[in-house]
Amino acid sequence: MPSRMVVARELGEIFKIIAHPDRIRLIEELRGEEKDVNTLAESLGLPGPRVSQHLSLLRAHRIVDERRDGRHHYYHLIQPEIADWIVDGLSFIEGKLAGISTSNIKAVRRLWASDAP
Amino acid sequence: MPSRMVVARELGEIFKIIAHPDRIRLIEELRGEEKDVNTLAESLGLPGPRVSQHLSLLRAHRIVDERRDGRHHYYHLIQPEIADWIVDGLSFIEGKLAGISTSNIKAVRRLWASDAP
DNA sequence: AATAAATCTGCGAAACTATGCAGATATGCA
DNA sequence: TGCATATCTGCATAGTTTCGCAGATTTATT
Numbered sequence: 001m002p003s004r005m006v007v008a009r010e011l012g013e014i015f016k017i018i019a020h021p022d023r024i025r026l027i028e029e030l031r032g033e034e035k036d037v038n039t040l041a042e043s044l045g046l047p048g049p050r051v052s053q054h055l056s057l058l059r060a061h062r063i064v065d066e067r068r069d070g071r072h073h074y075y076h077l078i079q080p081e082i083a084d085w086i087v088d089g090l091s092f093i094e095g096k097l098a099g100i101s102t103s104n105i106k107a108v109r110r111l112w113a114s115d116a117p
Numbered sequence: 118m119p120s121r122m123v124v125a126r127e128l129g130e131i132f133k134i135i136a137h138p139d140r141i142r143l144i145e146e147l148r149g150e151e152k153d154v155n156t157l158a159e160s161l162g163l164p165g166p167r168v169s170q171h172l173s174l175l176r177a178h179r180i181v182d183e184r185r186d187g188r189h190h191y192y193h194l195i196q197p198e199i200a201d202w203i204v205d206g207l208s209f210i211e212g213k214l215a216g217i218s219t220s221n222i223k224a225v226r227r228l229w230a231s232d233a234p
Numbered sequence: 235a236a237t238a239a240a241t242c243t244g245c246g247a248a249a250c251t252a253t254g255c256a257g258a259t260a261t262g263c264a
Numbered sequence: 265t266g267c268a269t270a271t272c273t274g275c276a277t278a279g280t281t282t283c284g285c286a287g288a289t290t291t292a293t294t
Contacts, residue, residue: 004145007225008138010210011203015141019132020252021125028121037271050253052272062211071261071270082209085202086128092199093127094179108124137282154241167283169242188240188291 017061022046023054024086028112030064031083034076087112134178139163140171141203145229147181148200151193204229 018024025044029035035043041051055075058064063082067074077083090097090105135141142161146152152160158168172192175181180199184191194200207214207222 004142004229005138007207007214007228008141008145010213011141011206012136012138014206014210015132015136015203016251019129019136021122021129024125024128024132025121028125038269047254048271049255049273052270053252056272063209073271078211079209085205085209086132088202088205089128089131090124092180092196092202093131094195096127097124111124112121133281155239164284165241166243166285169240170282173242190241 014061017057017063018086020054022050023058026051026054026058027063027077027083027086030075030077031080031112034067034074036072036074038072040075083112084109131178134174134180135203137171139167140175143168143171143175144180144194144200144203147192147194148197148229151184151191153189153191155189157192200229201226 018027022044026040029040029043037048037051037055040055041048044051055064055066059066059075062078064075065078067076087105087109090108135144139161143157146157146160154165154168154172157172158165161168172181172183176183176192179195181192182195184193204222204226207225
């Protein structure tokens with residue numbers, strides 16, 4: 001079995017997991033610090049169950065992991081570099097982001113790291 | 118409208134476009150040189166129409182572009198760096214690739230660049 | 235003009251994903 | 265124990281993507 005096929009299948013898998021705006025925002029929210037489900041649900045303005053489902057998908061694919069403390073479940077990135085890798089993908093979006101110079105990825109990283117609207 | 122939402126939506130879009138094994142292989146095939154539809158269909162072992170459909174999706178999202186010469190349509194990557202970025206994603210696949218040390222991404226790049234099975 | 239090669243387009247069936255909601259667990263506190 | 269909080273699970277519906285095939289285009293050749 002051609003290993004390029006296997007590699008392509010695995011890569012396709014991970015791209016598919018990440019390919020959802022909510023999950024991307026979750027990953028970016030977890031950049032740098034762990035957070036619990038409720039906090040995440042509130043910052044993203046999404047219903048709790050939905051966040052929970054996204055998180056368990058991310059967990060099944062070992063993108064995040066969970067730490068329980070009482071009734072809170074804190075999630076964190078297993079490999080924090082993934083947050084940067086995702087944002088790097090912006091280089092390949094052609095001028096679709098009015099107001100954000102597509103060549104300046106660092107600006108977007110800062111945007112995500114900051115508390116700006 | 119929070120710009121992080123917009124950014125996440127655009128990123129999700131591009132991830133979704135790439136998130137298919139055939140399209141990933143197409144992009145990797147186009148690493149370094151343009152190729153026509155038939156050549157691509159043969160190397161991937163896929164029916165022509167399917168390759169054509171994948172390519173037009175990639176084209177609609179400005180990942181590839183086309184040059185026509187007679188009845189041949191040659192496709193090439195608009196931003197060749199995308200091929201490397203995609204392969205970088207391998208860092209985030211946890212031990213799913215038996216036989217390929219996940220930490221050694223360069224080996225996989227070589228695999229893709231070479232003609233090995 | 236007729237034919238062949240290369241590629242594209244359209245369409246229905248099957249497979250997959252997302253969403254919203256209701257109810258199940260599990261934990262902490264009075 | 266009983267109640268509130270935090271999170272998870274399951275399910276039905278709606279929506280999207282993929283796939284295979286048939287037919288339409290376009291260009292080169294005879």
